[in-house]
Amino acid sequence: MQQVWDTAVTVVRFIFGHLVFFNLIFAVIIVFFQRRDPKTVWTWLMLLYFIPILGFIFYLFLGTDMHKRKMFKVKEIEDKLNEAIRQQELKLQSNELQEHTPDIEGFSDLVMFNLSTTGAMLSDTNDIDIFTDGNVKFEALLADLRQAKEFIHIQYYIIKNDVLFNRIREVLEEKAAQGVEVRVLFDAMGCRSVRKSYWRKLNAKGIKTAEFFPILLRRLHLRINYRNHRKIVVIDNKVGYVGGFNIGKEYIGLDPKFGYWRDTHLRIRGEAIQGLELRFLLDWNYAAEENLFTEPKYMEGIEAGSRDGCGVQIIYSGPDTSLQPVRDNYVRLINKAQKRIYIQTPYFIPDEAMYTALMMAIYSGVEVNLMIPCKPDHPFVYWATYSYMGELVMAGAKCYIYNNGFLHTKAIVVDEKVFCCGTANMDIRSFALNFEVNAVVYDEAKAREMTDCFAKDLEHCTLVTKDMYASRSLPVRLKEQVSRLMSPLL
Numbered sequence: 001m002q003q004v005w006d007t008a009v010t011v012v013r014f015i016f017g018h019l020v021f022f023n024l025i026f027a028v029i030i031v032f033f034q035r036r037d038p039k040t041v042w043t044w045l046m047l048l049y050f051i052p053i054l055g056f057i058f059y060l061f062l063g064t065d066m067h068k069r070k071m072f073k074v075k076e077i078e079d080k081l082n083e084a085i086r087q088q089e090l091k092l093q094s095n096e097l098q099e100h101t102p103d104i105e106g107f108s109d110l111v112m113f114n115l116s117t118t119g120a121m122l123s124d125t126n127d128i129d130i131f132t133d134g135n136v137k138f139e140a141l142l143a144d145l146r147q148a149k150e151f152i153h154i155q156y157y158i159i160k161n162d163v164l165f166n167r168i169r170e171v172l173e174e175k176a177a178q179g180v181e182v183r184v185l186f187d188a189m190g191c192r193s194v195r196k197s198y199w200r201k202l203n204a205k206g207i208k209t210a211e212f213f214p215i216l217l218r219r220l221h222l223r224i225n226y227r228n229h230r231k232i233v234v235i236d237n238k239v240g241y242v243g244g245f246n247i248g249k250e251y252i253g254l255d256p257k258f259g260y261w262r263d264t265h266l267r268i269r270g271e272a273i274q275g276l277e278l279r280f281l282l283d284w285n286y287a288a289e290e291n292l293f294t295e296p297k298y299m300e301g302i303e304a305g306s307r308d309g310c311g312v313q314i315i316y317s318g319p320d321t322s323l324q325p326v327r328d329n330y331v332r333l334i335n336k337a338q339k340r341i342y343i344q345t346p347y348f349i350p351d352e353a354m355y356t357a358l359m360m361a362i363y364s365g366v367e368v369n370l371m372i373p374c375k376p377d378h379p380f381v382y383w384a385t386y387s388y389m390g391e392l393v394m395a396g397a398k399c400y401i402y403n404n405g406f407l408h409t410k411a412i413v414v415d416e417k418v419f420c421c422g423t424a425n426m427d428i429r430s431f432a433l434n435f436e437v438n439a440v441v442y443d444e445a446k447a448r449e450m451t452d453c454f455a456k457d458l459e460h461c462t463l464v465t466k467d468m469y470a471s472r473s474l475p476v477r478l479k480e481q482v483s484r485l486m487s488p489l490l
Contacts, residue, residue: 120313170466409421
């Protein structure tokens with residue numbers, strides 16, 4: 001025992017005796033072996049300076065880069081998808097698509113951008129229901145689940161073993177017993193409170209489950225900071241869901257900490273379901289190591305919605321690519337605005353591109369409206385959000401604090417013509433670290449419905465004025481500065 005202690009002391013002395021050398025090596029690794037935004041690099045270097053050695057350990061857990069990894073492969077349908085994308089690009093270039101989908105008028109370049117970066121096909125035969133209340137959304141979901149005949153595909157970032165999922169679980173078990181294929185995909189970090197034994201019980205009932213980035217010690221250092229934040233449900237290729245609601249009692253207003261949970265979720269019927277199903281299959285193939293693309297039924301038999309339905313693109317992004325298509329889609333939408341922009345987000349930590357786009361919109365005379373929650377679920381993130389919101393206020397934007405519980409909606413509406421809604425927050429984490437999925441909807445009627453939701457929320461909001469923000473207390477200013485300094489790591 002004494003020998004082990006002496007060895008440990010010797011090692012510690014050696015490390016501290018060569019601290020400068022080790023810090024230099026770690027700095028070289030951070031700077032030269034990872035392709036990152038310079039601000040993020042400098043933040044990590046500063047952390048390494050103030051917390052030697054330990055700062056690099058934090059980096060291993062939280063900061064390793066995945067951009068060079070090709071995680072998702074679609075070999076079986078890649079040629080078919082590429083040909084479909086090429087055909088739609090040609091239709092866009094010839095204006096043929098615009099003639100059949102008049103709602104994309106003025107946004108054909110945005111459609112082309114999303115098509116080129118994420119392969120997001122535009123479909124124009126979709127019926128969409130917008131849910132802003134968790135109880136209404138989950139009642140609709142339960143009703144659709146009960147109608148399932150062939151398969152149910154469920155993917156959520158957070159699934160909690162509580163009263164809400166117990167109701168869903170009962171339906172899933174019933175359907176599995178009837179021969180319906182049921183698959184549940186969840187994120188390891190989001191579901192870390194759920195025991196492994198619980199998922200095994202579901203497996204015993206005929207429900208297949210898969211864990212995205214399992215929290216295993218041998219893999220923890222590479223993936224703890226990367227989260228599959230997507231929320232997708234596809235049932236028989238007839239109905240699909242995407243939006244901000246996870247599965248837990250707080251999402252139906254049963255958690256006193258948050259009170260009423262204000263979120264937005266979309267129910268889609270139509271060809272856009274194919275985009276949701278493709279995304280689920282890719283994630284499932286990776287997590288479960290089960291190639292479902294060999295089964296044609298999962299990508300076929302999708303029923304079209306109304307002939308005069310909504311135009312929809314399903315876009316997604318993740319840390320496995322150097323592109324940031326969701327962020328860039330937000331930026332393109334902001335740049336397209338001529339009159340008004342409505343943004344609702346629980347976390348507002350824009351990177352330079354999005355911040356610049358919003359400032360240019362404000363100074364160009366576009367009315368920018370931003371709504372954030374009154375209470376934080378992550379304090380550092382909240383105060384960083386408050387800081388960036390304050391700058392928009394001082395520039396002339398209308399910014400509101402939502403006071404009726406917790407606002408979790410991730411949505412942007414432009415000129416009451418097009419909107420984007422899904423899982424991606426307007427922060428650096430969603431842009432670069434999380435796996436996200438959004439729906440871009442080209443339909444004036446639905447865009448006005450989203451605007452009406454924003455207007456209704458204003459009844460529970462406080463307008464942040466320039467005087468109000470300028471008179472904030474010193475402790476608030478300090479919290480803002482510290483949180484903003486750490487924002488590249490949040």
